[in-house]
Amino acid sequence: MKAKQIPPNLVTLTSLVAALLALQAVHVDMFVVAAWLIVLSMLCDGLDGKLARTLGASTHFGAEFDSLSDFVAFGVVPGFLAWRVGLHQFGVMGAVVAIAFVVAGGLRLARFNIKNDDLESKKPFEGLPIPSAAGMVASLVILQLQTRLLPNADVWLLVIVACMTLLMISSIEYPPIDRRELHSLKARALGALALAVLGLAFWFPHYVFFGVMSLYVLWGVLRQAACSLHLYKPAGGEQDNNCKDG
Secondary structure, eight states: OOGGGHHHHHHHHHHHHHHHHHHHHHHTTOHHHHHHHHHHHHHHHHHHHHHHHHHTOOOHHHHHHHHHHHHIIIIIHHHHHHHHHTGGGGTHHHHHHHHHHHHHHHHHHHHHHHHTOSTTOOOOEESOOHHHHHHHHHHHHHHHHHHOOSTTHHHHHHHHHHHHHHHHTSOOEEOOOOGGGTTSHHHHHHHHHHHHHHHHHHHOHHHHHHHHHHHHHHHHHHHHHHHHTTOOOOGGGOOOGGGSOO
16 A cells, blocks of 8 residues: 555544444444544545545545445444434334345445446436435434434434435435536535534534535435426536436
């Protein structure tokens, strides 16, 4: 392994270690701690790829290591967390939903690896990315355990885990950010909004995290619906798979 390949792989390793610590936290009923450790894994997952591209250190080994880490951090851990927090109360149905989430996460990663063999590719994500599905589950756990805001929270958890499972194996596309649009007026406006949200996150992290994850998940669904009704066309004049005619 070349020296420049070490930093991104260390970040991936940090994500995997955080996931293993989260499993232990779930085991001892420290559910909020486990959920925030999932968030730490999400941050590492977003950083390792960017770091590898910046250093010119993208490798198939790094991609496979990242995929393995993602399956543990965003498949196994949130599935186990959801089971221990509330899905166990639904018996066999809860077990099926928790296991289905983990299986769908594995399928989602396998599909991503097959369709994105180009390490520098910026193709749209087909199906909800597994870190986002895990983040949605973690954000709900944090919100409910710290605020007790939602009535019938176990039912909400069951529904959201089931929905995330279906979205991961769906054909709904979540396009990545186009670097060419980073300096556009829309990108600057979104950047200002992101800074405002980040400021609020210091005081209300549980609300902000849940809100951001919910908006991202809904964005893909609403975008798909708009494409199907021909109410939306992707920028640049090129239609993606979900916006093609007929």
